[in-house]
Amino acid sequence: MDIIVCIKRVAQTAEADVKIDSSGKDIVKDRLTFDMNESDTYALEEAILLKEKFGGTLTAVSLGTVQAEDTLRIALAKGADSAIRIKAEDFEGLDGYKTAQLLKAAIKDLKFDVVFTGCIATDDYYSQVGVTLAELLGVPHATLVTKIDIQDTKAQVHRELEGGLIEHLDMTLPALFTIQTGINEPRYASLIAIRRAAKKEIKVIGASEIEPTGIQANASLEELFTPPAGKRAEILSGSMDEISAKVAGIIKEKGLI
Amino acid sequence: MNEIFALVEHRQGIIRDITYELLSCGRKLAEKGNTKLTAVILGHNTDNFVQILKGQAHRLLVVDNEVYEDFNSEVYQTALTEIIKRQNPVLTLISHSAFGVDLCPALAAQLGMPFTTDCLDVELAEQKLKVTRQIYDGKLNAKVLLRENAGYMITLRSGCFPAGESSLDGVVEKIDTPVSAQPDYRKFIEYIEAAVGEVDITKSDVLVSVGRGVKEKAYLSIIEDFAETIGGVVGCSRPVVDAGWLPKDRQIGSSGKTVKPKLYIALGISGAFQHIIGMKGADTIIAVNKDPNAPIFSEADYGIVDDLFKVVPVLKTKILEMKQAKG
Numbered sequence: 034m035d036i037i038v039c040i041k042r043v044a045q046t047a048e049a050d051v052k053i054d055s056s057g058k059d060i061v062k063d064r065l066t067f068d069m070n071e072s073d074t075y076a077l078e079e080a081i082l083l084k085e086k087f088g089g090t091l092t093a094v095s096l097g098t099v100q101a102e103d104t105l106r107i108a109l110a111k112g113a114d115s116a117i118r119i120k121a122e123d124f125e126g127l128d129g130y131k132t133a134q135l136l137k138a139a140i141k142d143l144k145f146d147v148v149f150t151g152c153i154a155t156d157d158y159y160s161q162v163g164v165t166l167a168e169l170l171g172v173p174h175a176t177l178v179t180k181i182d183i184q185d186t187k188a189q190v191h192r193e194l195e196g197g198l199i200e201h202l203d204m205t206l207p208a209l210f211t212i213q214t215g216i217n218e219p220r221y222a223s224l225i226a227i228r229r230a231a232k233k234e235i236k237v238i239g240a241s242e243i244e245p246t247g248i249q250a251n252a253s254l255e256e257l258f259t260p261p262a263g264k265r266a267e268i269l270s271g272s273m274d275e276i277s278a279k280v281a282g283i284i285k286e287k288g289l290i
Numbered sequence: 291m292n293e294i295f296a297l298v299e300h301r302q303g304i305i306r307d308i309t310y311e312l313l314s315c316g317r318k319l320a321e322k323g324n325t326k327l328t329a330v331i332l333g334h335n336t337d338n339f340v341q342i343l344k345g346q347a348h349r350l351l352v353v354d355n356e357v358y359e360d361f362n363s364e365v366y367q368t369a370l371t372e373i374i375k376r377q378n379p380v381l382t383l384i385s386h387s388a389f390g391v392d393l394c395p396a397l398a399a400q401l402g403m404p405f406t407t408d409c410l411d412v413e414l415a416e417q418k419l420k421v422t423r424q425i426y427d428g429k430l431n432a433k434v435l436l437r438e439n440a441g442y443m444i445t446l447r448s449g450c451f452p453a454g455e456s457s458l459d460g461v462v463e464k465i466d467t468p469v470s471a472q473p474d475y476r477k478f479i480e481y482i483e484a485a486v487g488e489v490d491i492t493k494s495d496v497l498v499s500v501g502r503g504v505k506e507k508a509y510l511s512i513i514e515d516f517a518e519t520i521g522g523v524v525g526c527s528r529p530v531v532d533a534g535w536l537p538k539d540r541q542i543g544s545s546g547k548t549v550k551p552k553l554y555i556a557l558g559i560s561g562a563f564q565h566i567i568g569m570k571g572a573d574t575i576i577a578v579n580k581d582p583n584a585p586i587f588s589e590a591d592y593g594i595v596d597d598l599f600k601v602v603p604v605l606k607t608k609i610l611e612m613k614q615a616k617g
């Protein structure tokens with residue numbers, strides 16, 4: 034079984050202060066931490082589990098700056114055989130569509146039975162790169178996958194719908210799956226494996242290898258802005274004791290308990 | 291300007307709520323652009339859908355066949371490619387749902403049409419399409435211009451376009467089905483209902499909900515103890531379930547449960563829209579989060595910017611005192 038997994042290195046912003054930089058078109062990045070996109074850690078784990086079951090090759094691919102190689106090395110340490118970085122610095126105006134085109138260019142000549150991506154990147158929030166890539170590669174896809182059972186070239190697939198409803202599909206490989214979080218328990222890389230992975234070579238490809246296709250993006254950024262405040266909570270202030278008394282008061286006043 | 295299309299989303303014989311939001315958005319854009327809105331219905335036994343939606347669009351384009359009864363993006367993609375090529379809508383609206391994310395990117399890519407996903411706002415003027423999207427965990431908005439083209443496709447986030455009243459009298463047009471069978475490489479088999487758990491969180495008046503901010507499974511006992519004190523049950527955000535700390539039936543949000551308690555206390559939950567959608571119907575929402583910019587504070591009535599592990603014990607004591615004073 035030959036497997037490809039697409040991995041994105043993203044800023045971890047759930048708990049961070051996200052500021053717009055002076056260009057107005059990007060965020061201030063120097064105080065943010067970066068790591069593998071959440072659903073990609075599950076996609077990678079699913080890929081490793083498949084490889085452990087059926088043998089074959091596992092290639093991790095990332096479009097990113099040189100730092101994305103750190104993230105690819107984590108994939109190598111966990112169980113990927115090889116890694117490819119597409120040089121993001123060679124391309125301008127990247128959106129989901131252009132990203133999918135570049136990923137396609139990098140993997141179209143590889144042999145594969147399964148391609149995995151995450152279901153969403155937490156930075157751009159698109160949920161579009163996987164499905165676009167499947168279309169460009171000419172293979173069927175399923176999104177938001179929470180279970181895959183493969184036998185020969187057949188896959189029994191569960192997709193997660195709203196309200197926790199599951200859709201069961203019967204699919205044929207080769208295919209692309211976008212993986213939802215919670216499908217498995219992503220492993221940690223051991224220190225020895227991380228050290229070993231540090232010495233592995235990462236194949237780097239750039240504009241000279243890809244450009245001739247003249248890839249256009251679908252979307253260009255006009256402006257970044259802070260979301261309008263909406264109804265905005267009344268922030269309770271004071272000592273912890275005072276705040277708690279206020280909350281207890283609210284609860285009492287509304288007859289909630 | 292050419293027409294606007296809105297794709298009707300249905301499941302298990304029922305039109306999904308987001309459909310009314312797509313239609314509402316479509317009507318507004320059509321009015322502004324001096325054009326018409328067409329509701330596109332791919333389904334089976336669609337008479338009922340037509341009756342319900344007749345007032346909502348200028349035209350209803352109906353393709354009726356067994357093969358569209360259950361959603362299969364490959365089937366929908368083949369059919370819609372045909373239909374859109376023939377009819378050339380200026381914009382096709384699809385919901386940003388499990389249905390839409392499976393369909394839109396492949397369909398638009400096949401048509402060579404600029405598209406984007408998860409839009410909160412849409413402006414269409416002089417053949418140019420601008421949308422507003424949310425990025426970086428909902429902390430920033432981005433206004434995005436699509437590559438200029440005769441036709442566009444986007445998915446819309448639910449909750450952004452309130453379903454509106456409408457008294458149009460849509461013309462119903464039935465067209466032949468471009469597809470008659472599911473392809474071998476992707477066949478819909480069945481729906482599997484979510485397992486029923488011990489506790490039905492939708493029945494509780496008071497919910498104490500925890501997110502990734504609770505940090506470790508071991509700390510859940512503190513939350514459970516607190517919930518018991520205030521007579522509530524514990525719910526959670528998705529990562530808590532993904533980590534195996536609580537069962538799936540406790541998850542609140544788009545892929546979990548929708549709850550409408552009298553009191554919802556969110557502890558260490560950032561407020562991703564997939565979570566908000568499941569709890570915004572609560573009467574009173576109190577959020578505790580150490581990040582003052584957490585999106586949850588835009589939905590809550592009251593906010594406490596602090597460490598939940600500092601807040602919870604003090605709050606518990608206060609509530610105990612209050613109960614004792616009463617009793």
Ligand SMILES: Cc1cc2nc3c(=O)[nH]c(=O)nc-3n(C[C@H](O)[C@H](O)[C@H](O)COP(=O)(O)OP(=O)(O)OC[C@H]3O[C@@H](n4cnc5c(N)ncnc54)[C@H](O)[C@@H]3O)c2cc1C
Nearest residue numbers: 501502503527528543544545546558559560565580597598
């Ligand atoms: C298709 C799809 C469906 C989804 N469905 C759902 C769903 O049904 N329900 C759902 O919840 N999510 C769902 N998600 C996931 C959603 O996008 C978010 O990732 C998730 O809601 C984040 O959960 P969280 O707020 O607990 O974690 P995070 O976003 O990581 O936030 C943790 C928060 O805790 C705060 N915090 C940390 N430590 C403390 C402390 N000691 N005291 C106080 N605050 C603290 C942080 O400031 C932060 O705001 C879905 C995603 C997708 C793609």
Ligand SMILES: Nc1ncnc2c1ncn2[C@@H]1O[C@H](COP(=O)(O)O)[C@@H](O)[C@H]1O
Nearest residue numbers: 039040096150151153154159160161162
């Ligand atoms: N720059 C990238 N490099 C590698 N994979 C990517 C990249 N961008 C997106 N992906 C993959 O596509 C998935 C969905 O991303 P998105 O459509 O941007 O939300 C991610 O979880 C990744 O698996």
